[in-house]
Each structure stands twice: as structure tokens, then as C-alpha cells.
Amino acid sequence: MRIGGAMRTKAAAAACGALLISLAACGGSDGGTGSGSGRASDAQPSDRTGQAQARTVDLKRIPDVGDKLQKQIPANSRQVVAVYGEGKNSADSTIVLYTKSGSTWDQTRSWEGHNGKKGWTTDHQEGDKRSPVGVFTLSDAGGVLADPGAKLPYTQSAGFQAPHYWAKSHWNDFDYVIAVDYNRVKGTSPNDPTRPQGQAKGGSIWLHMDHGSGTSACVSLSKSGMEYLLRTLDPDQHPVVVMGDKADLKA
Known part of the structure; x- marks a missing residue:
């Protein structure tokens, strides 16, 4: 059930005091310096979508x-976001949305993107700069910008704003976010700092x-x-993300 705007706004406000903790986990590479592996720091990846x-x-x-x-992958899931990392220590990924129709899956969209600057891990720890490998539900969304028509519960808050002491190319990172349900409480704003498995697990x-x-x-x-993704991922379709480097995904 969609959480009311007033309740989500209150939750976002309560989390703002701990926002820098959240951003430290999910923010810009090198603490927002703009350096790091991958493509040019101010480049936007191209969408591989459309008629072609x-x-x-x-x-x-x-x-x-x-x-x-x-x-x-839950049996009732009909939307899967697959993140195919280029390599164990690579920051480059391809993101693909699959939608189930009947008993089969359709590949509907794909995009180029990035993951942790140091690659991937099956044992994620706070500050390791690696993205966790696994299957995770997608339950909540939010961002600096107004709700674009999200089907997931959406929290708009200025508290998502990336610090302006980060490189300018990072300032819009959190205009839109979708929380990956790794070490978090479902049904809360993505910037809620609660970590059920403890701080060390990131x-x-x-x-x-x-x-x-x-x-x-x-x-x-x-x-x-x-x-x-915000306009498409539907809680009634039980969306999940399957993410990892190509070798770990195939294991």
C-alpha cells in the first residue's frame, strides 16, 4: 500500500540528520572528487532504447x-532489473529491464551505467567501494525532484541533495533514486539510515x-x-534487481 505523502515527508525529515552517512555509502566516487575508474566524469551514458x-x-x-x-528471484516477480557488471574490478555495467509475460521474459529496455568504482563483492562492507552481488527487492523510491509518476512509494526531499563540496558532476546524482533492499527497512524513505545487519555491512x-x-x-x-524505471516498476509486479559482475552472476 502506498504510504501517504505526509508520513513519508516526516520520515525523510527524521532521516536528514543522518543523510551524510547515507551519501557516504551511495555517493560520488572518491568522496565526490570526480575521479575514479570508468568513463569521463561529466559524461552521461547513452540509452540503448527505442526502435533500434x-x-x-x-x-x-x-x-x-x-x-x-x-x-x-521470487516466483511472483514479473519485473527484473538485471545489472551486468563488466568485471569483478570494473565500474562499468549494463542495466537491463526484463518483464514477464505469461511464463516467459521479455527484454524491454537497456542502458549503460556504472557500479562501485572498485567493482563487485559477495561480502559487502562499509566503505569498500564495491557493489554487493545478489538478488534484492525494490520497494521504495525518492529524490530531490518531484515524483515523475512513480508507482513505487516516492519521497521527495531536499535532504537527498548531494553536498556541493562534491564535484559539480555529482550534484544531480540523487535527483531520482530507487532503494535496493540491502541492509535496510522496506517501506521507509531510501535515505532512512536504519541498518538491520549493522553499520559494518554498509x-x-x-x-x-x-x-x-x-x-x-x-x-x-x-x-x-x-x-x-520509476514510471514502470510496480509493487504489484514484485520488482527485484539481480546485480553483479558477469562471472558471479553466472555462478
Whole structure:
């Protein structure tokens, strides 16, 4: 059930005091200096969408995902965001949205993007600059900008604003965010600092807007890609993200 705007605003305000903790987990590479691996720091990744992209239909399972993670995708999930990391230590990713129709999956959209600046890990720790490998539900969204028509509960708050002592290319990272349900409480604003598994396991892992290079642990893609996901991911379809480097995904 969608949480009322007043309640979510109150929750966002309560979390603002701890926002810098959240941003430290999910913010710009190198603490916002703009350096790091990947593409030029001020570049926007191009969307691989539209008429030129052929739709892949009648897939029996999510491609290039092995049995270990495939079995963790809930049976009732009909929307999967797959994040294919280029390599264990790479910050470059391809993000693909799959939608289930009947008993098969369709590849509907894909985007170029980024993950943690140091790559991926199966044992994420606070500050390791690596994105966690796994299957995670997607329950809550928010950002600096007004709700673009999200189906997930959306919290708009200035508290998401990236600090302006970060490089300017990072200032819009959190205009739109979707919380990855890793070490967080579902049904709360993405910037809620609560971490059920403890601070050492990290948290505040989000899908957010890209600044052209690796993140501190999150997954990033273009503004148009984020808008599409926000308007498409539907709690009634039980969306999840399957994320990791290509080798770990296939394990």
C-alpha cells in the first residue's frame, strides 16, 4: 500500500540528520572528487532504447544468470532489473529491464551505467567501494525532484541533495533514486539510515542518476533511464534487481 505523502515527508525529515552517512555509502566516487575508474566524469551514458533496439522475447529465464541467483528471484516477480557488471574490478555495467509475460521474459529496455568504482563483492562492507552481488527487492523510491509518476512509494526531499563540496558532476546524482533492499527497512524513505545487519555491512545502496564514472557502491544510469524505471516498476509486479559482475552472476 502506498504510504501517504505526509508520513513519508516526516520520515525523510527524521532521516536528514543522518543523510551524510547515507551519501557516504551511495555517493560520488572518491568522496565526490570526480575521479575514479570508468568513463569521463561529466559524461552521461547513452540509452540503448527505442526502435533500434530489438526486443528479446520468449526467454524462459533471465539470461546469463546461473542457478544460484536465478533461484533467488521470487516466483511472483514479473519485473527484473538485471545489472551486468563488466568485471569483478570494473565500474562499468549494463542495466537491463526484463518483464514477464505469461511464463516467459521479455527484454524491454537497456542502458549503460556504472557500479562501485572498485567493482563487485559477495561480502559487502562499509566503505569498500564495491557493489554487493545478489538478488534484492525494490520497494521504495525518492529524490530531490518531484515524483515523475512513480508507482513505487516516492519521497521527495531536499535532504537527498548531494553536498556541493562534491564535484559539480555529482550534484544531480540523487535527483531520482530507487532503494535496493540491502541492509535496510522496506517501506521507509531510501535515505532512512536504519541498518538491520549493522553499520559494518554498509547500506544506502541505490539505483540513481549517473555522473559518468564509478560510484561508492550504488548502480547508476541516465536520467531518462531512471524516469523510465520509476514510471514502470510496480509493487504489484514484485520488482527485484539481480546485480553483479558477469562471472558471479553466472555462478
